[in-house]
Amino acid sequence: MLEVKDLKARVEDKEILKGINLHVRPGEVHAIMGPNGSGKSTLAGVLAGRETYEVSAGTVRFGDADLIEMEPEVRACEGLFMAFQYPVEIPGVSTINFLKAAVNAVRKHRGQDELDAMDFLALVREKLELVNMDESFLRRSVNAGFSGGEKKRNEVFQMAVLNPKLAILDETDSGLDIDALKIVADGVNALRGPDRAFVVITHYQRLLDHIVPDHVHVLHDGRIVRSGGRELALELEDKGYGWLDKEMAERA
Amino acid sequence: MKSTTESIEQLANREYEWGFVTDIESESIPPGLDEDVIRLISAKKKEPEFLLKWRLKAFRHWQTLKEPTWAFVKYEPIDYQAIAYYSAPKSQEDGPQSLDEVDPELLRTYEKLGIPLEEQKMLAGVAVDAVFDSVSVATTFKDKLAELGIIFCSFSEAVQEHPELVQKWLGSVVPHTDNYFAALNAAVFSDGSFVYIPKGVRCPMELSTYFRINAANTGQFERTLIVAEEGAYVSYLEGCTAPMRDENQLHAAVVELVALDDAQIKYSTVQNWYPGDKDGKGGIYNFVTKRGKCAGVNSKISWTQVETGSAITWKYPSCILQGDNSVGEFYSVALTNNHQQADTGTKMIHIGKNTKSTIISKGISAGFGQNTYRGQVKVLKGAEGARNYSQCDSMLIGDKCGAHTFPYIDVANPTATLEHEASTSKIGEDQIFYCRQRGIETEDAVSMIVNGFCREVFRELPMEFAVEAQKLLGISLEGSVG
Numbered sequence: 063m064l065e066v067k068d069l070k071a072r073v074e075d076k077e078i079l080k081g082i083n084l085h086v087r088p089g090e091v092h093a094i095m096g097p098n099g100s101g102k103s104t105l106a107g108v109l110a111g112r113e114t115y116e117v118s119a120g121t122v123r124f125g126d127a128d129l130i131e132m133e134p135e136v137r138a139c140e141g142l143f144m145a146f147q148y149p150v151e152i153p154g155v156s157t158i159n160f161l162k163a164a165v166n167a168v169r170k171h172r173g174q175d176e177l178d179a180m181d182f183l184a185l186v187r188e189k190l191e192l193v194n195m196d197e198s199f200l201r202r203s204v205n206a207g208f209s210g211g212e213k214k215r216n217e218v219f220q221m222a223v224l225n226p227k228l229a230i231l232d233e234t235d236s237g238l239d240i241d242a243l244k245i246v247a248d249g250v251n252a253l254r255g256p257d258r259a260f261v262v263i264t265h266y267q268r269l270l271d272h273i274v275p276d277h278v279h280v281l282h283d284g285r286i287v288r289s290g291g292r293e294l295a296l297e298l299e300d301k302g303y304g305w306l307d308k309e310m311a312e313r314a
Numbered sequence: 315m316k317s318t319t320e321s322i323e324q325l326a327n328r329e330y331e332w333g334f335v336t337d338i339e340s341e342s343i344p345p346g347l348d349e350d351v352i353r354l355i356s357a358k359k360k361e362p363e364f365l366l367k368w369r370l371k372a373f374r375h376w377q378t379l380k381e382p383t384w385a386f387v388k389y390e391p392i393d394y395q396a397i398a399y400y401s402a403p404k405s406q407e408d409g410p411q412s413l414d415e416v417d418p419e420l421l422r423t424y425e426k427l428g429i430p431l432e433e434q435k436m437l438a439g440v441a442v443d444a445v446f447d448s449v450s451v452a453t454t455f456k457d458k459l460a461e462l463g464i465i466f467c468s469f470s471e472a473v474q475e476h477p478e479l480v481q482k483w484l485g486s487v488v489p490h491t492d493n494y495f496a497a498l499n500a501a502v503f504s505d506g507s508f509v510y511i512p513k514g515v516r517c518p519m520e521l522s523t524y525f526r527i528n529a530a531n532t533g534q535f536e537r538t539l540i541v542a543e544e545g546a547y548v549s550y551l552e553g554c555t556a557p558m559r560d561e562n563q564l565h566a567a568v569v570e571l572v573a574l575d576d577a578q579i580k581y582s583t584v585q586n587w588y589p590g591d592k593d594g595k596g597g598i599y600n601f602v603t604k605r606g607k608c609a610g611v612n613s614k615i616s617w618t619q620v621e622t623g624s625a626i627t628w629k630y631p632s633c634i635l636q637g638d639n640s641v642g643e644f645y646s647v648a649l650t651n652n653h654q655q656a657d658t659g660t661k662m663i664h665i666g667k668n669t670k671s672t673i674i675s676k677g678i679s680a681g682f683g684q685n686t687y688r689g690q691v692k693v694l695k696g697a698e699g700a701r702n703y704s705q706c707d708s709m710l711i712g713d714k715c716g717a718h719t720f721p722y723i724d725v726a727n728p729t730a731t732l733e734h735e736a737s738t739s740k741i742g743e744d745q746i747f748y749c750r751q752r753g754i755e756t757e758d759a760v761s762m763i764v765n766g767f768c769r770e771v772f773r774e775l776p777m778e779f780a781v782e783a784q785k786l787l788g789i790s791l792e793g794s795v796g
Contacts (some may be wrong), residue, residue, distance in 0.1 A: 112747060134747065138753035143751075150748040151711075152766055154767055154769035155762055155763065155765070155766035155767070160749075160752070163752075163754050164754055167752075167753040167755070167758070203766065219530075259566040
């Protein structure tokens, strides 16, 4: 589903991703862990199409297509969703109108008719339950004045409504208390399925207690330095990220 | 939006009913302005003596004035002697003969606004063949209002039919000496609208569609007067979301509102005159004086404006809060794109006790646009317990535009309470990217974000207008984000 090869990316003159390789198949959950500044959020941003990053080398295939060539909105319409680390506030635009615009943009891209108001409302109500939010939430402006937990739940809620093939969760656990973390994780788990893949980016292993990954990758200084199963995350939890620097130093 | 047939019927009937347009069709006065021109205008309109005198007084005063330069706008000096002050409506033969001859860009905009084909022709000045129906919507409409004693007609008609009302109220809020453009308007005003709501009457409909048609021919020096007697209510809608072609570059209109005890006037404007091209060539100079007087106790005047058109907008719809407990409101969205300039805001003059005013201003600048909020809150000595709340928000799109805020506060009563909030935000790359990540294209995202920014103002507009205004904002911003 997603095939990243030798991906290099920079911001202005600074190279941040220095050759990433990653292969994600349908149904899989990949966790990407690493210390601050290792390039985790850059990777998410490059995959979603943020223009701050310049891809300088490598390829990314999404399904049969070249992901790098696509505009961000086309990536979204093709089924790539990113849950933001810092969801953006849009004052005056209600959550329901925002989501309706998004759903209909995706449907238009697929050659489908727009959903009528009743069908849309039915869809949205069903998904609200998934993240334990009530309907009053739909009338509030997108993320404006939301608590940290509400913002993250809103991301998972949008994901559920938009029904993507590949979801990238960029530090969705940051700033969440344990209850909120559990709600978010339950929402994500409910969306797991044989056709959908997840890339879960996180600093801490605790999220992975709730969203159990198939593969864990450790990112360090713009490269994936180790890959393994779930146990790798536990090892990291034990040792912290400090050993990485040591290991890198020894290699050099 | 009303159907085409209705619109054409109204247009047709208005001409038929008053025969005004037909009378003058073949006549015009050459460019230039002196007392003879004013006498001629007045004579052609068969005006009573008092009005001619008033026009002449205004003209003499205007000659002593200098064009104001304090507004934050730039334009080439206007040659007032090069303007024709009385031009008959253009003969249809001079205009485009079919939509094929009209600027395709204009047609594209009409289409996006969903304006019916026949109405498009009318707005673009194309000759329209209409079969005149003897039972017109306009007439039924007028009859219904007349039953309630409401007068709603062109200014010229009011001068003929109700001279005593015109004489009583004309210039009572915006005197002929008020300012340079208001004095000019008083001297040469062409036509406009007149509304009178008698005591205790609530006008049962929004006074809108009629004006929309009316406006097509009102020329460059409009004058509108609305009087709401004790306990009366009226909601008046001016303008049209469709960009209107006009050969006159200078528009200097005056609007006067009077609300007596317990009366309410709600005045909504959507202004979309031709803004000029992408390089700032052409476009209307919209120099307007609008003022309402809450003359009676517990009266209320609300201005709501959506200003997206014109090359230059110079406009400060204001309220004089004279009656005790009276309320003034100003809700504004002003958008400048490309090379447009706007200097707009309001004045709230608190005279009576416990008077209250609210100002919500949303300025949006894109391209090379310059957008200025200029507002004054003045509390006089006797205005015990006066209250004002002002909120001025600016949004910038791109880095070549400008937003400016000049709030003036002048308080002479220590019991007054004033609150002022202001913010300037740049439409965020982050916001746009967030929308795009959800599948929404950049232009739609910008339109959505800007409409959200303006929501507090749009909700003051009557429903039909609000929907059109939102579409209009999106269209006016096209191409503003690369």
